[in-house]
Amino acid sequence: xxxxxxxxxxxxxxxxxxxxxxxxxxxxxxxxxxxxxxxxxxxxxxxxxxxxxxxxxxxxxxxxxxxxxxxxxxxxxxxxxxxxxxxxxxxxxxxxxxxxxxxxxxxxxxxxxxxxxxxxxxxxxxxxxxxxxxxxxxxxxxxxxxxxxxxxxxxxxxxxxxxxxxxxxxxxxxxxxxxxxxxxxxxxxxxxxxxxxxxxxxxxxxxxxxxxxxxxxxxxxxxxxxxxxxxxxxxxxxxxxxxxxxxxxxxxxxxxxxxxxxxxxxxxxxxxxxxxxxxxxxxxxxxxxxxxxxxxxxxxxxxxxxxxxxxxxxx
Amino acid sequence: xxxxxxxxxxxxxxxxxxxxxxxxxxxxxxxxxxxxxxxxxxxxxxxxxxxxxxxxxxxxxxxxxxxxxxxxxxxxxxxxxxxxxxxxxxxxxxxxxxxxxxxxxxxxxxxxxxxxxxxxxxxxxxxxxxxxxxxxxxxxxxxxxxxxxxxxxxxxxxxxxxxxxxxxxxxxxxxxxxxxxxxxxxxxxxxxxxxxxxxxxxxxxxxxxxxxxxxxxxxxxxxxxxxxxxxxxxxxxxxxxxxxxxxxxxxxxxxxxxxxxxxxxxxxxxxxxxxxxxxxxxxxxxxxxxxxxxxxxxxxxxxxxxxxxxxxxxxxxxxxxxxxxxxxxxxxxxxxxxxxxxxxxxxxxxxxxxxxxxxxxxxxxxxxxxxxxxxxxxxxxxxxxxxxxxxxxxxxxxxxxxxxxxxxxxxxxxxxxxxxxxxxxxxxxxxxxxxxxxxxxxxxxxxxxxxxxxxxxxxxxxxxxxxxxxxxxxxxxxxxxxxxxxxxxxxxxxxxx
Numbered sequence: 001x002x003x004x005x006x007x008x009x010x011x012x013x014x015x016x017x018x019x020x021x022x023x024x025x026x027x028x029x030x031x032x033x034x035x036x037x038x039x040x041x042x043x044x045x046x047x048x049x050x051x052x053x054x055x056x057x058x059x060x061x062x063x064x065x066x067x068x069x070x071x072x073x074x075x076x077x078x079x080x081x082x083x084x085x086x087x088x089x090x091x092x093x094x095x096x097x098x099x100x101x102x103x104x105x106x107x108x109x110x111x112x113x114x115x116x117x118x119x120x121x122x123x124x125x126x127x128x129x130x131x132x133x134x135x136x137x138x139x140x141x142x143x144x145x146x147x148x149x150x151x152x153x154x155x156x157x158x159x160x161x162x163x164x165x166x167x168x169x170x171x172x173x174x175x176x177x178x179x180x181x182x183x184x185x186x187x188x189x190x191x192x193x194x195x196x197x198x199x200x201x202x203x204x205x206x207x208x209x210x211x212x213x214x215x216x217x218x219x220x221x222x223x224x225x226x227x228x229x230x231x232x233x234x235x236x237x238x239x240x241x242x243x244x245x246x247x248x249x250x251x252x253x254x255x256x257x258x259x260x261x262x263x264x265x266x267x268x269x270x271x272x273x274x275x276x277x278x279x280x281x282x283x284x285x286x287x288x289x290x291x292x293x294x295x296x297x298x299x300x301x302x303x304x305x306x307x308x309x310x311x312x313x314x315x
Numbered sequence: 316x317x318x319x320x321x322x323x324x325x326x327x328x329x330x331x332x333x334x335x336x337x338x339x340x341x342x343x344x345x346x347x348x349x350x351x352x353x354x355x356x357x358x359x360x361x362x363x364x365x366x367x368x369x370x371x372x373x374x375x376x377x378x379x380x381x382x383x384x385x386x387x388x389x390x391x392x393x394x395x396x397x398x399x400x401x402x403x404x405x406x407x408x409x410x411x412x413x414x415x416x417x418x419x420x421x422x423x424x425x426x427x428x429x430x431x432x433x434x435x436x437x438x439x440x441x442x443x444x445x446x447x448x449x450x451x452x453x454x455x456x457x458x459x460x461x462x463x464x465x466x467x468x469x470x471x472x473x474x475x476x477x478x479x480x481x482x483x484x485x486x487x488x489x490x491x492x493x494x495x496x497x498x499x500x501x502x503x504x505x506x507x508x509x510x511x512x513x514x515x516x517x518x519x520x521x522x523x524x525x526x527x528x529x530x531x532x533x534x535x536x537x538x539x540x541x542x543x544x545x546x547x548x549x550x551x552x553x554x555x556x557x558x559x560x561x562x563x564x565x566x567x568x569x570x571x572x573x574x575x576x577x578x579x580x581x582x583x584x585x586x587x588x589x590x591x592x593x594x595x596x597x598x599x600x601x602x603x604x605x606x607x608x609x610x611x612x613x614x615x616x617x618x619x620x621x622x623x624x625x626x627x628x629x630x631x632x633x634x635x636x637x638x639x640x641x642x643x644x645x646x647x648x649x650x651x652x653x654x655x656x657x658x659x660x661x662x663x664x665x666x667x668x669x670x671x672x673x674x675x676x677x678x679x680x681x682x683x684x685x686x687x688x689x690x691x692x693x694x695x696x697x698x699x700x701x702x703x704x705x706x707x708x709x710x711x712x713x714x715x716x717x718x719x720x721x722x723x724x725x726x727x728x729x730x731x732x733x734x735x736x737x738x739x740x741x742x743x744x745x746x747x748x749x750x751x752x753x754x755x756x757x758x759x760x761x762x763x764x765x766x767x768x769x770x771x772x773x774x775x776x777x778x779x780x781x782x783x784x785x786x787x788x789x790x791x792x793x794x795x796x797x798x799x800x801x802x803x804x805x806x807x808x809x810x811x812x
Contacts, residue, residue, distance in 0.1 A: 160547065163555050167576040223790055227761045234757060238750050247576050249500070249587040249736040251746060252491075253356060254384050256349040263342045270338035277331045307349055308360075 005099035005158040012092040012113065012151060018085030019144045025078035026137035030211055032074060075133045082140055086120045093117050100158035105174045106165055108304060112150040116143045119182035134212050138189045169243035173236060180232035181296055184268075187225035188293035191286040194218035198283055219282060223275065226289055230268045237261050248310065257311035260299035267292040328395070329402035337396040344392050348383035351375065355382060397488060404481045411474050419459050419468035422769045423784075431795045432784035435807035437772075441779050444772045447804040456768065464771030464782075469764070473788065476759020483756055486749030494742030499523035499532070501737050505539045506594040506611040507730040512536040513584065513737070533582040533739065537561045540570070542731040544591055550620055550659050557588050557733040573735070583739055590734030592616045592623055593644055595667055596727040602720045603633035613732045614644040615687060621646045621660040626689045627669075628676050637676045638721065639689045642669035642707075644729075655708075667726045669707040671697040671717060697721065764791050768798060781807060 093113055097104040104110045123139045126132055161170075198215040212218065240261065245251040252258060271288040274280040303309055327333055352360035361381045365372040379386030426432050437444055448465055452458040458467035501518035505511050513532050515521050523529060537559040545554040557573040561581055573579045579586040594611040601607040607629050614625030622645060629638040647659035648666035655668060674694030677684065684690060697718060699705040707715045709726035716723055765788040773780050785798040 159551060160553060163552055164575045169576075220790060220792075227790075231754075231758055231761060234754060238754060241750075242747070243576075245743065246578065247587075249578065249585065249589065249738050251743070254348055254353060255356070259345055259349040263345050266338055266342040266345070270335055270342065273331055273335045273338060277335055280332075280335065303349065308352075308357075 002099075002157075004095055008092050008095040008099055008158075009151065009155075011088050011095065012147065015085045015088035015092055016144060016147050016151075018081045018088060019140050019147070022078045022081040022085060023137055023140045023144060025074045025081060026133075026140060029072055029074035029078055029133065030137060032072075072133065075136070078136050078140075079127065079133065082120065082136060083124060085140075086117070086124055089113075089117045089120060096158060100160070102161045102166075103171060103175070105178060106161055106170065107154075107156055108300075109150050109154040109156050111174070111178065112146055112154055115178035115181045115185075116146050116150075118178050119143055119185055122179075122182055122186065135186075135189065135193075138193060139186065142185070142189070164247055167243065167247070169239060169246065173239040173243050176232055176239065177236040180229050180236050183225050183232060184229035184289075184293055184296060187222050187229055188290050190218050190222035190225060191289035194222055195283065195286050195290075198286075215282075219286065222286065222289055226268060226271060226292075230265075230272065233261075233265055233268065237265055255311065256303045256307040256309040257299065260295065260303055264292055264295045264299060267295055325402065328399050331403075334396070334399050334403065337392060337399060341392050341396060344389050345383070347380055351380045351383070353381060353383065355384070393488075397485060400481055401485065404478060407474075408478055411471075411478060414474075415471060419457055419466040419767065422461060422463040422466050422771060426769055426771065426782045426784035429784040429786055431786070431798060432782070433798060433802060433807065433809065434780070434782050435805075435809040436778045436780055437805040437807055439779060439805060441772045441774050444779055444781065444805055445770075448770050448801060451801045451804060452768075456766075464769060467768045467770075469766050469768075470788070471765075472759050473763040473765040474760070476756040476761075476763060478756070480753050480756030480760055483749045483753035487746065487753065490742045490745035490749055493745065494524075494740055496524040496526040497742060498738065498740040499527045499529075500739070502589070503735050503737065504594075504613045504732050505735060506613065506732045507539055507542050509611070510536055510538040511735070513581075518737070527739075533584050535561060535563045535581045535584070537579075537581075537586075539733055542591055542733045544660070544731065546660050552660075555588060555591055557591070557735070559586075573733070583741065585738050585740075587736040587738070588733060589736045590616075592621060592732055592734070593646065593662065593665070593729055594732040595625075595644055595665075595729050597627055597640070597667075598725040598727055599627065599629050599638060599640075599722060600725075601629075601632040601638075601722045602635060604722075605633050607632050607638070607722065611730050611732070616660075619660065620657045622657045624687070626687060628678065628686075628689070630676050630678050632722075636673040636721075637694075638717075639672040639674075639676055639691070639694060640669045640707075640724065641672070641689045642667065644668075662729055665711060665729050667707070667709040669709070669724065671705050671707065671721075671724075673697055673721065764793075765789070766791065766794060766797065768801060770802070781805060 093104050096110060096113065100106070100110070105114045119139065120143055123132065123135065127135075193209075193212055194215050197209055197212055197218060200209055240258070241251040244253070244258075267288060271285055271292065274285040274288055304311070352364055354361050364381075365376065375381065379388065383389055423429075427434070439447065445460060445465060449458055449460065452465070452467050456467035456469040457471075458465055499522070501515075501521035503511050503518050511517050513535050515529050515532070521529075539557060540560055541558040543554065543556045543558070544552070547553055555575055558570065559573060559579065560568055560570050561579065562568040563581065571579050573586060573588045575588055578588075592613060592615060594613040596611045597608065598606060599608040608627060608631070612625050612627050614623035616623045622643060624643050625641075627638075627640040629640070632638060645655060645657035645664075645666045645668065647657050647661060647663040648655050649658050649664075655666065672689060672691055672694040674691075677690045677693055697705045699718065705718065707724055709715060709724070711726055711728050714723050714725040766785055767787075768785045769783060771782040773782075781802070783798060783802055785794050787794045
């Protein structure tokens with residue numbers, strides 16, 4: 001049993017190593033999107049690049065540097081190493097579940113391990129049908145950070161379930177929470193990029209952003225993630241209330257975790273209203289998506305470590 | 316003048332912008348309740364905060380920071396929000412009802428002004444083209460053939476869902492309010508072998524809403540036949556179960572095990588297992604040799620190894636001083652030379668360690684006392700032969716003689732107790748129903764596409780010209796594809812854009 005949990009930890013380290021390589025490769029790819037060099041090593045200006053490109057679908061309007069297919073070697077490496085990392089990550093989650101003898105989300109270490117895996121899995125699944133290579137660094141980076149926190153700070157040895165957690169609502173309430181957090185995390189990443197793109201405009205110092213889609217496109221994507229995430233979060237909240245009624249004898253008791261879950265729900269509800277309000281759509285709405293996810297992280301780290309809550313054992 | 320002003324205020328309140336502000340305000344207003352202890356949840360923590368920070372505590376208290384969710388400002392925010400919601404939703408229900416009855420709107424005069432539009436020619440004649448489009452629309456769109464062309468609309472459920480969601484939110488609020496009024500809840504500690512009857516006197520603590528008649532609680536009783544606790548070797552809890560025999564008037568008694576997550580339900584009242592521990596059975600004889608006290612006394616666990624504290628108050632002595640015992644129960648006691656401590660929650664080597672007090676327990680003052688605390692201000696601690704405070708250390712079955720002919724104390728055996736929460740809340744079904752309605756409505760309002768679509772055909776120069784456009788409410792990635800699909804059977808030759 002301990003051997004298996006040791007193995008799990010080892011595989012998680014392997015996943016982190018793969019993600020690190022992927023992060024570097026994604027970063028190289030992003031920076032090369034803006035500056036391509038000619039045969040003598042001189043940087044080709046972007047508008048020149050569009051001019052010399054052959055075989056591509058030109059005409060998307062001037063200085064957008066979209067290199068021809070096949071030239072993004074770094075992106076290819078990044079996607080493969082992300083896939084490899086996700087495979088390690090998945091094995092890490094499964095072996096941890098086997099070692100503990102229960103679903104891998106009954107404490108903060110396991111929960112972090114699982115929702116980051118869901119985030120990467122979701123990204124890879126969507127990248128299968130859409131070109132989301134520009135997003136890679138901004139997904140793998142935060143995941144790497146969270147995994148680092150998980151193994152360094154949150155790690156606890158695999159153990160049996162506490163009787164209060166041993167219930168089918170653990171499957172429903174918490175698994176949906178992991179997916180909701182992964183989806184809303186991706187939405188927040190997209191909102192950050194949208195804002196960066198929006199605020200930077202055409203200025204050259206953030207040329208690294210030039211490989212990204214336009215702010216409007218990012219906003220649309222961010223909205224679609226948030227809409228799905230909001231429904232999942234609603235379910236998490238409702239399932240939590242039903243479970244609390246079974247376990248603690250009350251559906252809603254303004255426990256610190258419940259307060260923050262409610263606050264997060266209201267922030268995203270405000271976002272949905274903001275999108276329909278003139279003057280609030282676009283940039284200001286994006287701030288709400290980011291605030292929502294910041295509140296989710298506060299709900300996780302601040303509430304669990306600093307405030308008194310009945311949820312202390314896990315998320 | 317007032318009317319104008321009121322109308323302006325009403326329009327403001329029901330506007331989306333104000334709803335948005337109120338939502339953000341609600342989010343901000345809810346947060347302090349997670350940082351400051353709340354009276355409804357943890358009154359002891361509030362009292363401690365007030366003693367530790369007397370000055371800031373008093374200010375915060377006056378501002379309602381210790382009962383945020385029933386404070387005037389929190390109530391003001393959500394009341395305004397719900398008024399705004401209702402004011403917004405009622406006209407929309409009326410409009411939606413009209414739209415449902417009247418069907419798709421007229422065909423706009425210029426279709427090319429819509430972002431998603433198609434123009435072209437087809438080999439079919441006008442009537443065949445209309446018929447083909449209507450066949451395609453059947454089942455998916457509400458379509459109407461007018462003089463100006465075909466108008467079609469789908470996704471009425473999107474707005475229906477949105478309205479259901481908002482109405483259901485009002486329902487949730489009402490269900491909560493009803494729950495506050497009609498709920499009673501309480502706690503009771505029941506020792507193995509003892510019984511509980513559902514009446515206010517049998518509760519250790521009891522609170523109820525104003526609609527509850529305290530003399531008419533659901534009649535049932537149960538006996539705790541056994542309390543099972545299992546721990547791993549390292550002392551981690553593995554299983555808890557309270558075996559009860561439930562009796563109701565006019566019905567056959569039945570047995571059930573109350574476990575965490577598995578409450579007992581009797582006539583709408585639920586009984587939850589919220590804790591457990593040991594209740595050492597203690598017998599005290601006084602100086603005259605009469606039994607002054609006999610019974611199981613719950614000792615409350617203080618940590619993971621069930622180091623438990625409790626007191627025994629012995630007022631009914633034949634004559635002389637009253638007695639008070641206070642101390643600890645150690646389920647698996649280990650003597651490491653200097654101190655006694657418990658290392659495991661199982662009763663492998665139970666020890667009862669008690670100090671003894673004599674004097675006036677203060678029970679006759681008429682002031683309610685905490686049964687888990689000894690008031691020693693009018694008592695004096697009994698000392699041993701060496702002059703140090705007397706410490707009784709008892710194993711099950713052992714009896715200790717008190718000095719000065721005060722009597723004896725016997726630790727008879729060690730039953731367990733179950734701490735039970737009882738709750739009767741008739742609003743739960745309403746809460747569940749409105750919540751499910753809200754979730755379904757929400758999904759409809761976010762994921763059902765609402766589309767309008769128009770197709771106009773006209774014969775000109777021997778060919779049939781087709782103008783078509785589509786419009787969506789909100790985000791809709793597949794709008795253009797849907798229009799193309801509807802126009803499929805026309806096999807259009809598109810005009811160059």
